[in-house]
Every structure is written in structure tokens, then in C-alpha cells.
Amino acid sequence: MSTDLPPAQATPTLEDVARVAGVSRATVSRVINGVRNVAPDIQETVRRAIAATGYVPNRAARSLVTRRTGSVALVVSGAGGDEGAEPFESKVFADPFFGRVAGGAVAYLRPRGIHPVLMFAETPQARDQVIGYLRQGSADGALLVSTHGEDPLPRLVVEAGVPAVLWARPARPTPISYVDLAHRAGAELAADRLVARGRRRVATISGPFDVRASQDRLSGFQDAMARHGHPYIPGVEGNFTQDSGEAGMHRLLAEHPDIDGVFAANDLMAQGALLALRDHGRAVPDDVAVIGFDDGSAATACRPQLTTVRQPMEDMAGEMARLLLAHIEDPDLQVTSVIFPPVLVVRQSA
Amino acid sequence: MSTDLPPAQATPTLEDVARVAGVSRATVSRVINGVRNVAPDIQETVRRAIAATGYVPNRAARSLVTRRTGSVALVVSGAGGDEGAEPFESKVFADPFFGRVAGGAVAYLRPRGIHPVLMFAETPQARDQVIGYLRQGSADGALLVSTHGEDPLPRLVVEAGVPAVLWARPARPTPISYVDLAHRAGAELAADRLVARGRRRVATISGPFDVRASQDRLSGFQDAMARHGHPYIPGVEGNFTQDSGEAGMHRLLAEHPDIDGVFAANDLMAQGALLALRDHGRAVPDDVAVIGFDDGSAATACRPQLTTVRQPMEDMAGEMARLLLAHIEDPDLQVTSVIFPPVLVVRQSA
DNA sequence: ACCAGGATGGAGAGCGCTCTCCATCGTTAC
DNA sequence: GTAACGATGGAGAGCGCTCTCCATCCTGGT
Numbered sequence: 001m002s003t004d005l006p007p008a009q010a011t012p013t014l015e016d017v018a019r020v021a022g023v024s025r026a027t028v029s030r031v032i033n034g035v036r037n038v039a040p041d042i043q044e045t046v047r048r049a050i051a052a053t054g055y056v057p058n059r060a061a062r063s064l065v066t067r068r069t070g071s072v073a074l075v076v077s078g079a080g081g082d083e084g085a086e087p088f089e090s091k092v093f094a095d096p097f098f099g100r101v102a103g104g105a106v107a108y109l110r111p112r113g114i115h116p117v118l119m120f121a122e123t124p125q126a127r128d129q130v131i132g133y134l135r136q137g138s139a140d141g142a143l144l145v146s147t148h149g150e151d152p153l154p155r156l157v158v159e160a161g162v163p164a165v166l167w168a169r170p171a172r173p174t175p176i177s178y179v180d181l182a183h184r185a186g187a188e189l190a191a192d193r194l195v196a197r198g199r200r201r202v203a204t205i206s207g208p209f210d211v212r213a214s215q216d217r218l219s220g221f222q223d224a225m226a227r228h229g230h231p232y233i234p235g236v237e238g239n240f241t242q243d244s245g246e247a248g249m250h251r252l253l254a255e256h257p258d259i260d261g262v263f264a265a266n267d268l269m270a271q272g273a274l275l276a277l278r279d280h281g282r283a284v285p286d287d288v289a290v291i292g293f294d295d296g297s298a299a300t301a302c303r304p305q306l307t308t309v310r311q312p313m314e315d316m317a318g319e320m321a322r323l324l325l326a327h328i329e330d331p332d333l334q335v336t337s338v339i340f341p342p343v344l345v346v347r348q349s350a
Numbered sequence: 351m352s353t354d355l356p357p358a359q360a361t362p363t364l365e366d367v368a369r370v371a372g373v374s375r376a377t378v379s380r381v382i383n384g385v386r387n388v389a390p391d392i393q394e395t396v397r398r399a400i401a402a403t404g405y406v407p408n409r410a411a412r413s414l415v416t417r418r419t420g421s422v423a424l425v426v427s428g429a430g431g432d433e434g435a436e437p438f439e440s441k442v443f444a445d446p447f448f449g450r451v452a453g454g455a456v457a458y459l460r461p462r463g464i465h466p467v468l469m470f471a472e473t474p475q476a477r478d479q480v481i482g483y484l485r486q487g488s489a490d491g492a493l494l495v496s497t498h499g500e501d502p503l504p505r506l507v508v509e510a511g512v513p514a515v516l517w518a519r520p521a522r523p524t525p526i527s528y529v530d531l532a533h534r535a536g537a538e539l540a541a542d543r544l545v546a547r548g549r550r551r552v553a554t555i556s557g558p559f560d561v562r563a564s565q566d567r568l569s570g571f572q573d574a575m576a577r578h579g580h581p582y583i584p585g586v587e588g589n590f591t592q593d594s595g596e597a598g599m600h601r602l603l604a605e606h607p608d609i610d611g612v613f614a615a616n617d618l619m620a621q622g623a624l625l626a627l628r629d630h631g632r633a634v635p636d637d638v639a640v641i642g643f644d645d646g647s648a649a650t651a652c653r654p655q656l657t658t659v660r661q662p663m664e665d666m667a668g669e670m671a672r673l674l675l676a677h678i679e680d681p682d683l684q685v686t687s688v689i690f691p692p693v694l695v696v697r698q699s700a
Numbered sequence: 701a702c703c704a705g706g707a708t709g710g711a712g713a714g715c716g717c718t719c720t721c722c723a724t725c726g727t728t729a730c
Numbered sequence: 731g732t733a734a735c736g737a738t739g740g741a742g743a744g745c746g747c748t749c750t751c752c753a754t755c756c757t758g759g760t
Contacts, residue, residue: 011487013746024710029748037708059488060419061746063410064715071467099449106468110476115467115483117421118456126460133465137361138409242651275653301592301651303625363716374740379718387738411716414745702760710753715746723740730733 012053021049032057072109072324073139074102074116075130077146077153096296097313098145101167104317105143112325116143121153134162141324143167143317144176149212163327165320169337171212177327179320179338183213184220186309186342190263190291191224193307193344199261199289204235205248205273207265217265217293234259238269242298245272253280260288261350267292267299270306274349289350304348316340362403371399382407422459422674423489424452424466425480427496427503446646447663448495451517454667455493462675466493471503484512491674493517493667494526499562513677515670519687521562527677529670529688533563534570536659536692540613540641541574543657543694549611549639554585555598555623557615567615567643584609588619592648595622603630610638611700617642617649620656624699639700654698666690 018025023042030038031046038046049055063069076098105116117139121127134142134157141163144154149171157164158176166178194202204221207214222233234256238244245264249272252259264270270292274284282288284304292299295310319338327333368375373392380388381396388396399405413419426448455466467489471477484492484507491513494504499521507514508526516528544552554571557564572583584606588594595614599622602609614620620642624634632638634654642649645660669688677683 011485014748015746025747026711026749027709030709033748035749039708042709056482056486058414058746059486060410060413061715062748064408064414064717064746065748067715069410074468096446096449099446102468106470110470110479113479115469117465117467118424118452119465120456120460129460129463132406135361136406136409271651278653298651301621301648303628364718365716375717376719376741377739380739383718385719389738392739408716411745412718414716414747415718417745704759705757707756708754711751713748713750715748717745718743720743721741723738725738726736728733728735730731 011058012055013058014055017046017049017053017055020053021046067137068328069138069140070113071115071117071139072321072328073119073130073134073142074105075119075121075142075144075153077121077127077130077144077151096298097294100296100313101145101317104314105321107314108318108321109325114140114325127153127156131156131160135160141165141328143320143324146170147211149210163324163331165324165327167316167320168213175335177323177335177337179316179323179340181213181311181316181340181342183216183342184223186293186311187217187220187263188224189309189342189344190293191221191228193291193346193350194261194263194289195225195228195230197261197285197289197350200230201256201258202230202233202261202263203252203256203259204233205238205245205252205262205264205269206235207237207269208239209237214265221263238265238272240266240268242268242272242275245269246276247272249273249276250279253277253282262288262290264290264292267294267296267306267308270308270349271298271302274302274304274306285348285350291350295345299345299347307347307350308345310343310345312340312343361408362405363408364405367396367399367403367405370403371396417487418678419488419490420463421465421467421489422671422678423469423480423484423492424455425469425471425492425494425503427471427477427480427494427501446648447644450646450663451495451667454664455671457664458668458671459675464490464675477503477506481506481510485510491515491678493670493674496520497561499560513674513681515674515677517666517670518563525685527673527685527687529666529673529690531563531661531666531690531692533566533692534573536643536661537567537570537613538574539659539692539694540643541571541578543641543696543700544611544613544639545575545578545580547611547635547639547700550580551606551608552580552583552611552613553602553606553609554583555588555595555602555612555614555619556585557587557619558589559587564615571613588615588622590616590618592618592622592625595619596626597622599623599626600629603627603632612638612640614640614642617644617646617656617658620658620699621648621652624652624654624656635698635700641700645695649695649697657697657700658695660693660695662690662693 014025014028018028027038028046030036031043109116119130121130142157144164145167154166154170154174154176158174164176166176168180169178206218225233236248236251238248262273264273270290273290277284277288284290292306292308295308299306299308364375364378368378377388378396380386381393469480471480492507494514495517504516504520504524504526508524514526516526518530519528556568575583586598586601588598612623614623620640623640627634627638634640642656642658645658649656649658
């Protein structure tokens, strides 16, 4: 004696809901998507039927006709560093930098029902996989975080015609929207602070020269110091790791023992510098003032806590997400960029 | 004079490829998916047509019929902590713990063409969103990382009939596979080390009691110390943050000034303890030996570097992914658990 | 009383793909 | 020489949804 109830375990479809509600598929769809007018009582009936059947729309089916997936790719790209060491993903993820960016993006996307798909593009093959994924229409757009300047991914994504927004200005001009920080202004803030605290023999630990942000922070700092009457600023190049900051500081002290102020291009290196300074018996900030950059967790994880230039990563990532959705919404939207102002966060180190 | 070439900008479909290759849709599909035999020369023709058209399969369409999405959800769940503070996502992500888990999962999933979708379930609403997403079939399964024991999510996911694997044993028995560390054994390693280094007045800074791993680490440590003839171990409860470790150490020193060894339930708290010890003028490891847990980046970011119990997070996350795919492949697969052994990593602090 | 026109529900055509049948063909065994 | 069978390609039916038409009904103007 079987009626035509749907089989027990099958997930209910629009059809099932329509049958229960005694209306057509189209009407149920209208109620769900809130398009056009549907008489209130019918709406109510449909809602009840949805609840009764426990219906949830099938994403793939909807996606097939709307050509929207409701997801975006969050792509971390760039050179993998030393091959054969830890896997790229671990390294990237272990860096709180990436975590904060992801968090900021999620904060904006989630209320809109969109979820990011995590991807990495550290090798040419991985890059191809990402491009293929995007071309398949598996995501409506991409949030691109490049760790190195010469990354070909932004260009490839643009060529694939996929909406995308970049973290930081691309090294070579590319028609893609991006969000960035006013790095030079940030470095200037650091320089001003150091000078205001009476520092006269200031040095810097920069980031890798092949990263545009490093260059900007370095030259911005140098220029600002020059304006303050210090045309020559000793410097060493680090690679954004704590170790490189520590090593850099040792080198700096060896060459310029009378240093009384240091600007490091990120907090991790500043933290390393703190370690080196302690080894040399220098008090921070009394003997040597230290300023970092980013205001990440490292800034408060050390003693003294770091005075640092805050980069509002969550906000910036949120803005990326906002821009991306705008580009998805309107494919003809013009390419734009949003530059965030840095803020000096004063703590104990300077 | 228009032929029936597909319009310029439209993405080519199977149909287009079939037309170009002069075969049927089914044959092209067979070549792409490598099912059944297709004569080598026809295969070649089809491949050429695919290349010529630049065809990529449409994921939604495929997904609609196969009932597979080729993606899994990576859900971070648990209480959001102090409401109104930083968004939950940022806090979670800023913790390298989560990053390493994500990285480990990606390392296993990516070669298999599967990508994780990032989701958070810190509030009831967010939880509903996650469940809805999963019930929609938007992901083939879920990797669940709960930060708190009483989290209802694992049960809800199981009830929804979605394949899932949990990080760490669930607080209340739930029919779900999980991957965990032998926390007690790890704590034992720490106890043995402390005793071997001649420590007699040992204390501990535990994690929050509502986290099962904390309990296990604590009781494992206590039991091991008892076996070594130290039935009473003073302890304070922290919450896995550096600050709580620092505060906890201060409290411990106030109450037991003669402490000569400390076991902290994670590296961050151990790092905080180091700070407090320095404030009190205690040398590490000479006056007080310190052992952490996790072997995360914090372990090498401080001085002295931490002796710590290594938790192979990447491997564990990879195993979660492996288990999940197995469950997706075979829905009747029995629920299992995999427990990883800890390793003591000896550095300077103990 | 009649018709124009707005409001609202239903029918049905796909979206691009997989997969089950079925047709065809070449081959082997008797 | 022919029946039988394995190998291989094609046809076509959906998967669950959206959206364009179209039919129907109600309203008001004359």
C-alpha cells in the first residue's frame, strides 16, 4: 500500500515541498527566493511544508542554473621558500599574518552566506590547479594573497576572466583591484617616533627587497629620517622571520655599536632584535628603542612589548571581500584600489 | 555566414567538445573520467578537441548528478570566548594551532583535488548555518575542530548523516571517528624529564578544565609524578594564552616560592611562565626548569627555547583528512579513532 | 455589464553533466 | 557459415533548480 511519499532517507526536493504544499515548484521557489509576489496565505502554507519536509535547497542544482556558487577562493600564492622543508601550507598558516587575513575575510563573507575555499599556489602545478578550479566556475571569484612580487598568478587570474582582488599592489601593473597599506606613511610614523624620543643613531632591519612592501617601508623610513636630518641610515636585510631579526640586530650592533634606535619591518624581526639586544646587555627602550610593524600577536608576546605600526589586516581583508563581491555583482565595475592608513601603537619598546 | 560555433565568450560545454571531436557527449565524458574503454585514436581526437576548445568540466553540473562536490568543510567550532571582543575568526586564526591543522589537512586533500571550505561555528546561529550548509550537500564531509568539550556540533553533524571526523575525542560518547594525541603519555614524558633533571618541587599550569585534553595532560602529569614519589603537585588553571601562563606563574611563585620545575599545558602558557620567571629573577632552566606542550612556533620564539612535548598536528590533520575521505567513500565504514604518540623535544628550558 | 490591465500561480524548457540502456561491429567457436 | 559474445559508441533520461512565458483571476473604469 505505498503512497507516493518520498522514500524515507532521500533528501526532499522542491518537488516534494510543492506536492506537500499543494502548489507548483515555481511557487515554492518564489517563496524561498523572495522574488515576485506570492499571496501571504500561500507563502505560509509553503513555509510550513518546507519545515515539515525539512527541505534544504540543493546547491549544485541552483548553481547550475544561476551560474553562481556562493563561494570564493582564498588563494595564498608565492614562492614556497626552501623546497623540501616543511610543507608550504604549514609555513603560511603558522604565520598569524595569513590567519588574520582569512579571519577578516570570513567576517565579511559569512553574513552574506559565502564561504571561502582555501587554496595554495606555491608551485606551477598548484597554480594550474587553482586556475583550472577558477575556470570551472567552482568559485565566483578569488581573494589573492601573494607573498612575492613576481607572482604570475594575478595576471593569470585576470586573463581567465575571474573576478579577483589582490592583497597589496601588484609588482607589475595588472588590471586588478587591490587593497594595501600606506607602507611609507607607516614607516614615517616610526621614524617620527624614534626622533621624538631623542634617538640620533638609528638603524633599520628591512624585509626582503623583492617584496614591494619591504621596499616601501625601507625607503619611507629613510626619507623620513632624512627629513629629520639623518641622511644615512644603516640597515640590514632580513626575511621577516624572528631569526633573521636576531641575526640582523647582532650584525648591526657589531658594525654600529652606538645604535640607539631600530626600526624593524615587522614584529617578528623586532622580536628577534629584542633578543639580540638582551644578549648584548642593552636595555630596551632606554639604551635602544625598537619599533616593529604589523601589530600582530608577536608585538605583545615579548617584553618589553613592542611599539609598532599597526596594519589593520582584518579590516583590509574585509575590504578585499567587499570589493570582490562588488566585482562579482557587476563584472564591468572599474578596477580600484583601497589604501589603508597605518597607526602607531605605542607600547614599551619605543 | 554563421556556422554553429559556440558564441565567443561562452565557456565550452561537453556538447561543444563532442561536436568538434565528431563523437557523442557520452564518449567525451568517458574519456574525461577514464571509465570504460574508448579506442585510443578516438581518445586522442577527443583530447585534441578538449585542448582546442579549452574545455573545463562544469563542477555544478557534475556535482548535481554524482552527488559529490569535491570539497569538504573545515569547521572550527566552540565557544567564542568573550563576546564583543575581537571576532572569533581572528582569534582562532591568529593561533598557529589552527593554522597547522588546516595546513596538514590541505597537504593531504589537495593532491586528491579536494579543497576545504572554511567555516566557523562559534554561536548557535553560526552552527545552524554550518549544519544547513552540510545538509545541502555543499560539501561531501566535514573536518571538525572543536575548541570546547561540550560542543553540540559533532552530534548534530552525525545526526545530519554527514561524514565527519573530529579533532580530539568528543567529551560525550558520539559515534564519530576522531584523531587524537596520547595526552597522558605526553604529560608523562614531561614528568619523567623534570624528574630526571633532578627537580623535586614541581608545579603545573594546566589548560581550562572543560577541555578534555587539558584534563588528560594534567592527570597524566600528576599520575606520573606520583609514581616518582610526588603525590602532590601544586597547580593553577590557565586558558592556553600567554597572559594566563604569565599570571599563573606569578601565582605559583607567590604560593610556592621554592618551585624548581614547571609543566605548562601548552607552549604559549610556558612562554608566559618564562616571562614571569624572568621578572622574579629566576634563571631557566637552572633555577626553574620549564616544559611546554605542542612544539608550536612559540617554542622556538622565546629564550631559552622551550623543551616541549611535540604534538604532530600536521600528521594528525592529514590523518583526519584520510579518515574523512574513507568515510565518504564508504558510508558504512565503521567509526574508528587514531591516537598519535607524543614526542619530547628537548631544548634549553628543561 | 464589459473590457483593459495588474496581480499571481502553473507549465515547461533548459543549465551541463553522468550513466543506463541499446545498437553496432568485429571476433571467435563450432 | 553462422550464432554468440565482448568491446565500443550513441541516445536519452534525468539530477534539482530557476525563470520565462502563459493562463487565470480580480480589480476598476466607463
